[in-house]
Amino acid sequence: MSGLTLNSICKSYGTTEVLKNISLEIEDGEFVVFVGPSGCGKSTLLKLIAGLEDISDGTLHIGGRDVTGLEPVERGIAMVFQSYALYPHLSVYENIAFPLRLQKKSKEEIEKAVANAARILDLGKRLQYKPGTLSGGQRQRVAIGRAIVRNPEVFLLDEPLSNLDASLRGQMRVELSELHKDLKTTMIYVTHDQVEAMTMADRIxxxxDGVVEQFGSPMDLYHYPNSKFVAGFIGQPGMNFIPVDVTAVGKHIAIETASGTQSIIPVRPEGVNINDKLELGVRPEFFELCEPGNGLEADVRLVERLGGNSLIHANLKDGTRVIASFDGLRDLPDTGCIWLKYDVAHAHLFTKSGKALCKIS
Incomplete structure (x- = not known):
């Protein structure tokens, strides 16, 4: 097992800078997820770690070894791609054994390694099957098995679940998390799906746009985002943002919404002045219905009843759209006017530039 150190990694294609000064310390045995919107550079960063792309500037260490200029086969990594990339004419056994045959391992070593991978991935009864007879989840497990037998220092997984349907993705998330606990090997996983990131990662x-917005545990990012971007990207549904004016600055910040609702938010007021315009951030679960006149007036647009919870989509009087989450058993209005209050202890404030003001515990 090995950790990774990325020192000021940059990647450019001609004059286009794709990755800008990426520095990360990934601990031995961690499950780290790279997440972000399309074009943010997450897959490119994974390819640099794998050695499939050359680093323009900076250094990469795996297990204390400088691997910046090494070929992929010399880095001690194994990669699982979005496409299964299985050989359709070979059996499951032969697909898993393929990298070991390239390494000219003995028959006994191959049999032992394949049997171990099949046991871990519950493929023992399907070793003689061809990939075309397997489900998508089983084929992905074969691809993972082919990586396991190489006994790598680091697993790299590039959106491996994106081709699966929703229910199978949920099942495979659990299986991959259990696999990581069993193998205790460093894993780096790329996805655009923040639900996968939240449920699987030790750190995210x-x-x-080619820079690291934040690096931390899932719950740190959820409860203490350092920017509006992170706050809106992490969480399903994402955080609500409501324009507010600053009415007083002291130990905390007093704010007022366009409809006149006032509250005091426990954040540090560094750099904030009276009459500044900020954005109030409230997660859907920290809204509650209240009596008229005691909160934010909103018009219900839609109610999504999801079973365990229900989501009210509504417009505030200034046109701001918000989503509020409630217990699924609760009786909620499908139309009309409602009043929403929010928990100031879990509220956030963001500057015009999108920077989060530091919360006071």
């Missing part, structure tokens, strides 16, 4: 790297 949020990327945007």
């Amino acid at each position: 790297v949020v990327l945007r």
